[in-house]
Amino acid sequence: MVQITSEKIDVQAAVESVTTPESGGIDLFIGTTRNHSKNRAVAWLEYEAYESMALKMMERLEEEARSRWPISKAVLIHRIGRVDIGEASVVIAVSSAHRKEAFEACRFLIDKLKQVVPIWKREFFADGTVEWSRQYHAEEGTTETL
Amino acid sequence: MVQITSEKIDVQAAVESVTTPESGGIDLFIGTTRNHSKNRAVAWLEYEAYESMALKMMERLEEEARSRWPISKAVLIHRIGRVDIGEASVVIAVSSAHRKEAFEACRFLIDKLKQVVPIWKREFFADGTVEWSRQYHAEEGTTETL
């Protein structure tokens, strides 16, 4: 299940949506807004999505994870619009019979999401400046297609 | 923070307890009760702990994780007593500045918890039989000390 929302992400609901009687483990990743970026104080973030394509890419990532690991259920939720410090911008939850697969699939999903899903973060700094984040490229490599 | 409780584990509260303005990612593992074990239908589980030692071991695992990874906060909660199908028996949450460390530390903590923390699972099968689980030993190796 994939979702893009401008509301606060309900972590408890995400957990419940992947809980099944067959699954023994759930791994959940929550990306939260940090109060600093490149050593500068961040006031808040805003996320913009190419929503129809982002949903399509998130669905494809879920399919790819399912083809690689015996997942029970998976959910990928990304928030858009303003996200305050400490709030969740992304939640990924994966359930499976054994924990190893849940961890691996969850890690795969967040890593790939950050590489290919067309969503952009705009940083509103405490000093009043505003920048589109180039964090991913600067720190971890270049964008690749699936 | 470590905790042993006979109440339902509040996942939302666990997430909030590790959320900090400095952390960019939280990895959360939830162990849930499966409806089958060794191909037999399970009705429910009961967990028993050597509580004082279990808490001490859980604290030591948290310390060891902190010495290995730059963790912001970590919480380990294990439930004891009866746990019904689909309910959480264990929740581990780790926050850190970057997701890699959160994933690695969380995985380390659940793996080690299952190896060294003196807690025992008793399986109540649908056919009325009751057995102390030897799952860990049978599937993954032998118990080791820290």
Place this chain on the structure above:
Amino acid sequence: MKVTMRLFSIAKDLAGFDAREIELPEGARAADVFVVLNAVSTSFEDWRPSLMLAVNREYVSSEHPLKNGDEVAVIPPVSGG
């Protein structure tokens, strides 16, 4: 042919708009949207190496052939998560 060009993030800021119907000659390729964009702002020249293209919500190469009615999106480096 007519295609819809969509711009996001920094590309939207550089152009000053987020979507536009544009007319391209028959046989046009995805990267031909930059002919239009370079006329709007010279900054697209600098940004070109880091801008990807998507046609109908799929990443494509610069050489991807366009057809009438396509939605061509200019995708700056993504930074979700």
Place this chain on the structure above:
Amino acid sequence: MKVTMRLFSIAKDLAGFDAREIELPEGARAADVFVVLNAVSTSFEDWRPSLMLAVNREYVSSEHPLKNGDEVAVIPPVSGG
């Protein structure tokens, strides 16, 4: 010396009790609790290879020297999580 012996999980079931004050001779080692347990149930012989010992909430070897007032726990294979 007197030590408190604590039993959990299968060890508790085998013995039929979960805790007992026992008297051990000076110089006793952790594994000497099995002298007591083997007298309670012959099943402890079979289980011995998989039972660990803890003294005052720390895993110890069989040879760990005991002192008066120690809490000695018999730890069957753990299965938490």
